[in-house]
Amino acid sequence: xxxxxxxxxxxxxxxxxxxxxxxxxxxxxxxxxxxxxxxxxxxxxxxxxxxxxxxxxxxxxxxxxxxxxxxxxxxxxxxxxxxxxxxxxxxxxxx
Amino acid sequence: xxxxxxxxxxxxxxxxxxxxxxxxxxxxxxxxxxxxxxxxxxxxxxxxxxxxxxxxxxxxxxxxxxxxxxxxxxxxxxxxxxxxxxxxxxxxxxxxxxxxxxxxxxxxxxxxxxxxxxxxxxxxxxxxxxxxxxxxxxxxxxxxxxxxxxxxxxxxxxxxxxxxxxxxxxxxxxxxxxxxxxxxxxxxxxxxxxxxxxxxxxxxxxxxxxxxxxxxxxxxxxxxxxxxxxxxxxxxxxxxxxxxxxxxxxxxxxxxxxxxxxxxxxxxxxxxxxxxxxxxxxxxxxxxxxxxxxxxxxxxxxxxxxxxxxxxxxxxxxxxxxxxxxxxxxxxxxxxxxxxxxxxxxxxxxxxxxxxxxxxxxxxxxxxxxxxxxxxxxxxxxxxxxxxxxxxxxxxxxxxxxxxxxxxxxxxxxxxxxxxxxxxx
Numbered sequence: 001x002x003x004x005x006x007x008x009x010x011x012x013x014x015x016x017x018x019x020x021x022x023x024x025x026x027x028x029x030x031x032x033x034x035x036x037x038x039x040x041x042x043x044x045x046x047x048x049x050x051x052x053x054x055x056x057x058x059x060x061x062x063x064x065x066x067x068x069x070x071x072x073x074x075x076x077x078x079x080x081x082x083x084x085x086x087x088x089x090x091x092x093x094x095x
Numbered sequence: 096x097x098x099x100x101x102x103x104x105x106x107x108x109x110x111x112x113x114x115x116x117x118x119x120x121x122x123x124x125x126x127x128x129x130x131x132x133x134x135x136x137x138x139x140x141x142x143x144x145x146x147x148x149x150x151x152x153x154x155x156x157x158x159x160x161x162x163x164x165x166x167x168x169x170x171x172x173x174x175x176x177x178x179x180x181x182x183x184x185x186x187x188x189x190x191x192x193x194x195x196x197x198x199x200x201x202x203x204x205x206x207x208x209x210x211x212x213x214x215x216x217x218x219x220x221x222x223x224x225x226x227x228x229x230x231x232x233x234x235x236x237x238x239x240x241x242x243x244x245x246x247x248x249x250x251x252x253x254x255x256x257x258x259x260x261x262x263x264x265x266x267x268x269x270x271x272x273x274x275x276x277x278x279x280x281x282x283x284x285x286x287x288x289x290x291x292x293x294x295x296x297x298x299x300x301x302x303x304x305x306x307x308x309x310x311x312x313x314x315x316x317x318x319x320x321x322x323x324x325x326x327x328x329x330x331x332x333x334x335x336x337x338x339x340x341x342x343x344x345x346x347x348x349x350x351x352x353x354x355x356x357x358x359x360x361x362x363x364x365x366x367x368x369x370x371x372x373x374x375x376x377x378x379x380x381x382x383x384x385x386x387x388x389x390x391x392x393x394x395x396x397x398x399x400x401x402x403x404x405x406x407x408x409x410x411x412x413x414x415x416x417x418x419x420x421x422x423x424x425x426x427x428x429x430x431x432x433x434x435x436x437x438x439x440x441x442x443x444x445x446x447x448x449x450x451x452x453x454x455x456x457x458x459x460x461x462x463x464x465x466x467x468x469x470x471x472x473x474x475x476x477x478x479x480x481x482x483x484x485x486x487x488x489x490x491x492x493x494x495x496x497x498x499x500x501x502x503x504x505x506x507x508x509x510x511x512x513x514x515x516x517x518x519x520x
Contacts, residue, residue: 005178008201009171010192010238010320012229014115025096025153039459041131041452042138046100049142050149058150068460069408071269071503087096088153093109094102095129095274 025087028058034086036074037066043092050090097121098149102128104331108226108272111329115227122152131452173203187242191325194316194340198242209237213250214514221254222261225268227323231257235321236313243313248291249306251511252369256281256314257321259371259507266504270373271324274331275404277501278338280374280413281314282486284357286518287367287511288345295345297490300377300415311341314371336376344488350418351487352425359431360508367511372413372484373504375404380414380495387427390420391434395441398476398497401448405476407457408502409464412476413484414438415496421487431485439480443473 025031033054035047044066051062063085065078074091082089099121101109106125113121126141127133133141176186183200187193199205210217215233222231229235233254240253260267260279270277283293294304302308324330332339348355357368382393398405398412405412416424416434424434446454447470458468464478477483484506489495 002177002179002182004175005183005200005202006173006175007183007186008173008203008206008238010201010235010242010316011323012224012231012235012321014117014223014228014230014323023096024155028150028153031153039456041456042133043130045135045138046126046130046142046145049139050146053142053146057146066459068463069503071273072266073268088149089097090100090124090149091097092100093112094105094126095131 028054028060028088031058031060031087032063032085033060034063034065034082034089036078036082036089036091037064038070038092039067040070040092040095046092096153098124098152100124100126100145102126102130104128108329108331111323112226112272115323122148122155124148124152176200192320193242194312194319196312196340199244201238201241205241206234206237209241209245209247209250210234212247212514212517213237213254214512214517215250215254221257224257224261224317224322226272226329227321229321229323231261231317231321236317239316239320240309240313243316244305244309245313246291246305246309248517249310249313251513251517252283252287252291252310252367253313253317255369255509255511256310256371257317259369259509260314260318262507262509264505265371265373265507266501267318267322269503270501271318271322272329272331273501274333275501276332276334276336276339276375277504278336278342278374279314279318280338280372280498281311281343282356282370282372283310283343283345283367284348284355284370285362285367285511286365287513288348290517293345295347295488296350299344299347299488299490300342300496307343307345308341311343314343315339315341338374338376342374346486347418347488350422352422353431353485353487356484356486357508362508362510367513368508369511370506370508372411372498372506373501374413375499375501378497378499380497381493383493385423387424387429390423391437392441394495394497395438398438398442399444401444401450401453403444403476403499404502405499406444406449406474407453407460409461409478410476410500410502411482411484411505412500413486413498413506415486415488415498417489417492417495418487419491419493420495432481434485435483436480438483439475439477442476444476446470446472446474
């Protein structure tokens, strides 16, 4: 019978504290919704359509901030503005 | 509150990334992939669907159950396995801990030996590696170095490379999660090159040199295992490329008529330095001309291509110039800066050669640099001539190489931290 050896795990924990998603909003009516446009083709059109639905059905207001490139994070100032002004922020990933 | 909208092909990345950043319950609304090719009517339909999901998320009860700290990777540091190569490799295959090739079993003894002469403490923090932001310590890097087959003397080079890829300007997050075929090219300069027996000469990017091969492999294993970029999961590369197994060489400083890369970047010639480059591939630049101006024209014409990220995103293209060709250019009085300027001027791409979609994206991405981009704009390959990287590598022959960049990345250099044992004659 073959003896056992011990090998070391090559992965590493992330170290980010696991947080709960913040409290729900009790609906969208009258809320301020921020969008971070990832600048991929058509995402601007998706945001325009969603903003129109938000306004016409929920009397909600939209704020849009566009990233120059999809593969970089939004600037700290954008996060600070959206956190200050918005009840909900929607961002995008993908093509 | 936050919600992420993902196209179907990216929903796995969205979930994994949210979890890695500490928000495993972040709501996702999924739209069809490829979203960029949908019509306005189809987008309206997707918007209706999305808003329905978002409205439901906005009303969902708060999920505030307590969660343990950590990114959720296997916290068991030592795993028992039968002492034979087949069993160990089966274990690593099943856990997706290899690059697809057999590994050297990282026993505690081998890892301790790897660390023993490095001058690093096992728990010394080095960096967080995107996209999972795993915590790279000297020990966790050493585990991957053992797996790749590195000699113990290589570890400080690998650790410096991990520091370099984690610098914000390198944008490892983008490189590891993009659909682009991005790999990390590890370039090494300084006295450590000969000390480790690295290949900077003939076939330097090819097979056969232990240090080049295992260092390049170990860096990509760190990116996979500590960074969490597993192909098809957080690594979304459409094709990938062979350089994702390994892509490593040293500069041929002995036959370089110009300053080597590390000296150009402000390091001493006696410093040992790693430079990491977000590379999209490699393309042969071959001309038998011995005329400097002809050579530069041919090189520049080869760079021009309307499918290159360097033009869309304003990148940092690199050329590996062979010693023969570098000496022809230098012999005609051209400094490295002259070569960069000539290539930059001659490689401008008429914007009209881009498709309408790509031109529109380029307008958004390069407006701060170029102002309004029209069909008549001549797009430079980089912000400035100085952003073109030039390094001299390789052996005899007329072949140089173009290394297109991922675009949204900047190369990073870090000095290798060597202790007295590693620098003694």
